Amino acid sequence: MVSLTDDEIDQVHDLLVAKGISYTALKEELLDHLCCLIEGQMDSGTGFHSALHSATEEFGPLGIERAQEATLYLLNLKFRKMKKATSILGMAGGLFTIAGTLFKILHYPGASILLVLGLGIIALLFMPFALIVNIKGQSGIKAKAMPISGFIGGIFLILFSLFKIMHWPGASALFIVGVGVMLLVFMPLRFIKAYRNTENKWYDVGSLTVVLAGALLMFTLTNFHGYKDNYLKAVRAVETKAIYQYEELTNSIAHKSQVLSKTSPEKARRLKDLQIANELLVASFYDYRNFLLNNQNNEHSPFYSEIHTASNKASLKEYGSGPSYLQALEAFDNETGNDKLSKHVGLLKAYEMLSLDIMQKENYEPENTLKTIAENLKNLPREGSTSANLNMLYVSFLNVTEHELRNYQATLLASL
Amino acid sequence: MYICPMYSKELLRGTFKTIILKLLAEHGKMYGYEITQKIKEMSDDKITITEGSLYPLLHKLEQDGILITETMQIGKRKRRYYRLTESGNGLAQQMVAEFQDFMKTMKVILDNGNVAGDGLAYG
Numbered sequence: 083m084v085s086l087t088d089d090e091i092d093q094v095h096d097l098l099v100a101k102g103i104s105y106t107a108l109k110e111e112l113l114d115h116l117c118c119l120i121e122g123q124m125d126s127g128t129g130f131h132s133a134l135h136s137a138t139e140e141f142g143p144l145g146i147e148r149a150q151e152a153t154l155y156l157l158n159l160k161f162r163k164m165k166k167a168t169s170i171l172g173m174a175g176g177l178f179t180i181a182g183t184l185f186k187i188l189h190y191p192g193a194s195i196l197l198v199l200g201l202g203i204i205a206l207l208f209m210p211f212a213l214i215v216n217i218k219g220q221s222g223i224k225a226k227a228m229p230i231s232g233f234i235g236g237i238f239l240i241l242f243s244l245f246k247i248m249h250w251p252g253a254s255a256l257f258i259v260g261v262g263v264m265l266l267v268f269m270p271l272r273f274i275k276a277y278r279n280t281e282n283k284w285y286d287v288g289s290l291t292v293v294l295a296g297a298l299l300m301f302t303l304t305n306f307h308g309y310k311d312n313y314l315k316a317v318r319a320v321e322t323k324a325i326y327q328y329e330e331l332t333n334s335i336a337h338k339s340q341v342l343s344k345t346s347p348e349k350a351r352r353l354k355d356l357q358i359a360n361e362l363l364v365a366s367f368y369d370y371r372n373f374l375l376n377n378q379n380n381e382h383s384p385f386y387s388e389i390h391t392a393s394n395k396a397s398l399k400e401y402g403s404g405p406s407y408l409q410a411l412e413a414f415d416n417e418t419g420n421d422k423l424s425k426h427v428g429l430l431k432a433y434e435m436l437s438l439d440i441m442q443k444e445n446y447e448p449e450n451t452l453k454t455i456a457e458n459l460k461n462l463p464r465e466g467s468t469s470a471n472l473n474m475l476y477v478s479f480l481n482v483t484e485h486e487l488r489n490y491q492a493t494l495l496a497s498l
Numbered sequence: 499m500y501i502c503p504m505y506s507k508e509l510l511r512g513t514f515k516t517i518i519l520k521l522l523a524e525h526g527k528m529y530g531y532e533i534t535q536k537i538k539e540m541s542d543d544k545i546t547i548t549e550g551s552l553y554p555l556l557h558k559l560e561q562d563g564i565l566i567t568e569t570m571q572i573g574k575r576k577r578r579y580y581r582l583t584e585s586g587n588g589l590a591q592q593m594v595a596e597f598q599d600f601m602k603t604m605k606v607i608l609d610n611g612n613v614a615g616d617g618l619a620y621g
């Protein structure tokens with residue numbers, strides 16, 4: 083009885099691998115089966131290579147491949163149903179999410195419901211199902227650990243994006259867990275696997291590094307760009323409105339001073355002074371705002387990640403309904419734990435005084451109050467001299483402040 | 499040799515499960531190659547089961563809890579032996595009995611059919 087050498091067994095094994103037999107249990111017994119056939123032939127005097135040839139002939143063309151196909155087909159009837167359910171869940175979740183994203187971009191109603199449904203289905207139904215599909219056929223904790231950690235990390239990251247979009251609390255915690263699992267468990271396992279995959283070792287490690295770098299880059303870009311674009315849009319909208327209001331006010335001041343020049347030239351002169359003071363103030367606001375904006379064009383400023391937090395502050399939400407804008411500025415400083423905005427309070431009070439002086443005092447000295455304004459302007463906090471990163475928000479407050487000043491002027495104007 | 503030399507595929511398709519269960523009931527544990535050789539030998543080369551039919555069937559029966567396997571290391575290769583479980587034993591008896599009954603019925607039908615056919619042909 084001929085017995086195959088280890089080298090010959092390896093050759094048969096390589097043949098099975100070359101034919102794509104990957105299901106281990108089947109590969110082992112097909113190997114044994116082929117070896118038995120070959121040994122049977124070699125007993126009757128055939129050489130190894132022609133015995134190997136006729137043994138594979140016995141399986142017929144594609145016979146070996148078909149054996150695996152048929153085995154997996156029979157074993158996986160239930161599994162295939164699950165796969166189908168998984169793909170349906172994936173499609174449903176994906177379509178809801180795409181629709182929700184489009185609705186969100188186009189500002190249609192119902193975007194949130196679609197996103198909650200879509201991302202919820204993906205994170206809580208599709209991902210667990212896909213994980214089961216993925217680890218099927220993998221044996222041993224080691225082989226399963228990588229897909230399990232990958233899917234768990236993925237679930238947390240999807241939930242993070244859902245919470246972030248919906249402004250639900252706890253998004254940061256989900257993010258930390260998701261990224262932690264991905265970086266500390268999944269990626270090391272993936273790298274180890276790539277490294278052990280001896281044939282394509284460096285190709286795999288190389289492409290993984292590129293994927294990792296790409297993910298980080300995408301994360302960095304989206305995180306800062308979204309905030310910046312939204313913010314600049316909002317600033318532009320406020321400014322357009324401010325310019326319109328400013329023109330209106332200028333027109334009515336011009337009209338009023340024309341009327342007053344006949345009945346009360348003194349009042350008309352004061353009104354012109356008021357307008358000059360106002361223009362000075364507005365011009366310095368514009369300068370200051372441009373200074374802040376130019377300094378903030380640097381995308382690496384952590385400011386962009388803080389706008390969202392800042393605009394959720396209670397002081398801002400209440401502003402307009404409750405306290406005056408001066409109180410709102412102070413409340414915001416209390417909440418953020420610094421004194422940048424309250425420094426505007428002095429400036430604005432000085433301006434109010436100047437306006438009152440101009441309009442009501444018998445003999446007013448504009449130089450004194452203008453000096454106070456100039457000093458207060460110098461005191462305004464600037465990036466670099468203070469540590470907080472909320473300059474863009476101060477720009478918003480300057481816009482609001484201007485708006486308030488125009489309202490104030492309009493009231494004064496009406497009182498004349 | 500993968501094309502069954504004596505009987506058509508259609509005829510053999512429903513018989514392999516019964517044959518395998520019967521063989522295992524008689525011989526205890528067997529491995530794949532052994533089963534194909536045994537079938538060939540017992541049927542005098544009239545029935546051969548291809549590897550492409552045998553292994554899918556064995557794996558399916560294992561998954562259904564009718565067979566259990568044990569693997570033995572033989573030199574550099576592994577040999578998977580199949581054995582009937584308790585429920586597999588019951589199923590083997592049941593299937594053999596059913597098949598024998600089926601053969602009786604077929605015999606009746608085919609014998610009578612010949613007579614009827616003759617009758618028709620000459621009638």
